[in-house]
Amino acid sequence: MLKLASSLLAATVLATASPFAMSADQPVIGLITKTDTNPFFVKMKEGASQMAKERGARLVTAAGKQDGDNAAQVTAIENMMTAGAKTILITANDSKAIVPAIQKARAKGVMVIALDSPTDPQDATDALFATDNYKAGILIGEYAKAALGGKPAKIVTLDLFPGHPVGAQRHNGFMKGFGLAAPDAKVNELGKSAEIVCSADSYGDQAKAQTAMENCLQKNPDVNLVYTINEPAAAGAYTALKRAGKDKGVTIVSVDGGCAGIRNVKAGVISATSQQYPLKMAALGVAAGVDYANKGSKVSGYTDTGVTLIADKAMPGVESKDSKVGEQLCWGK
């Protein structure tokens, strides 16, 4: 126990005190992710450390303890500034609550780049490198429209949770792509429509999505299209449909592009998913940080890191790549 405590202490000191191991001209770049465990962020870290190695930067990383943990991210910003970071890349757990800490860092000359999800307001950071989630929604909406082939749609949406911009952007983008009247990309509320017969919050969690889908099926047994916020939610929806003997006639679409999700595209569980690229977000962020350290030039504005529709059954008029392409660029195992 004592040994554990002292090694923990040593680790804390190493992480917070001045980095004696670095050479003077090696730029320090901080990466703060939502959590340590989500494969999406593991991939992000991989992209950052590859680029840091390539460009001769030193990468320090930290993460929240769980989704929504703002305090740990604030602490991480402070610690990284102490460690001499001149660029901090962050995927904020709380898009609003993190802003004061970011402002303090920027006031001291640190360049802050948001990865994956914007802060609120978006210009609280110097730049944003992220997926266009509205576009990700549009792609699967268009695909779903083609896949249904003119049949009247009965749609279930398994959303994230109330008030999250990414959840709203994907949901509303999906509606737009499907040809329904939808709120635009800036609106933070979920669009409604007669075709959407049931909407439920899944929290992006497989078990919760399964429960939500089961309850929706009680209400509307003749559902033929399911939009899901991410691939675990899609897997939960599929389990519910399969148990109810309805897995054949229902199209499931999703967003993410993790390896488990791509495998489910291959297996026919998910018809189409919009794949995003965390590795690229982080790699671009590190490169920008090195440029800032060497040349003093900051990046600004929004950079779309791209999204690709992955589907094994291509639909006429909808551009997509198959699961083999998706597998090469996916994250996780």
Place this chain on the structure above:
Amino acid sequence: MSTSDAAASKPNAPGPHWPAGLSVAVLGPVIALVLACAFFATQSDHFLSGANFSLILQQVAVVGVIAIGQTLVILTGGIDLSCGMLMALGGIVMTRFATVNGMPPVLAVLCGVGVTTLFGLVNGLLVTRIRLPSFIVTLGTMNIAFAATQLYSGAQTVTDLPPMMTALGDTFGIGSTQFAWGTMVMLALYAIAWFMLRETAAGRHVYAVGNNPEATRLVGIATQRVLLIVYVVAGALYGVASLLSVARTGVGDPNAGQTDNLDAITAVVLGGTSLFGGRGVVIGSLVGALVVGVFRNGLTLMGVSSIYQVLVTGVLVILAVTADQLSRRGAR
């Protein structure tokens, strides 16, 4: 949820005597459940059906079984925060053993249950031998179990399970309604726990330890041993919940169970078991879990955001503990 003094204090008394049938403590939650069902029946045509009720039972099975273990711990005056994470760890161990290591499914399941039971033993030893408060001990083991789950699984969901492992998620028909085997396991466990707590000396000792540990020790009951056994049995029950969760979702999910500890405590409290220990009926915890499940299901059928289920749960929890506190004061 009002209770008369005499009726409320009776299940309190250690000893073999206890009012027949369901006690007053469980009446409040039953009334809440019936009212909720009546309300949703008027709001949705789909609510009142065998299939829907079977579904709600399936949906509460995992938390329901965890709540049995939690009830045991709470009856002794303790609390177990580690239950949900132990459930997740058990699920990851059994699914990885069966797939990655190619172990026969039955053996893999036993290993998973073994791990959660072992954690229960650790909880129990720390509570009884070092006399640490259960809240702190299980806060520690909760974090350890979570980290172990993430590290061992690499935060990856385990898929392609052997069919035998998910058999409890399969259904069978009674009339036109399909029931899941997992539901039956939960109901059987409640029946066993109810019988054990009510009819056996060991069960009465659990109440006695929660009621007045000092008096219980003085009459010659090995209170520390009773406590230890309670934590071990609770651990084993979390392992069974692991299997039910794996069977229901068809995967080993490293992110399972993150809110199940509080969900289980909610079910126990809604079911009328006193957080001060010594009083309560285990069946009440099932009713408590069902109240939450019925609101989640009914609100979705009505097309209302499930956040209202969280709101209602909060109100009901306060009502339940208030009723307990008032009846306790009255009994004095």
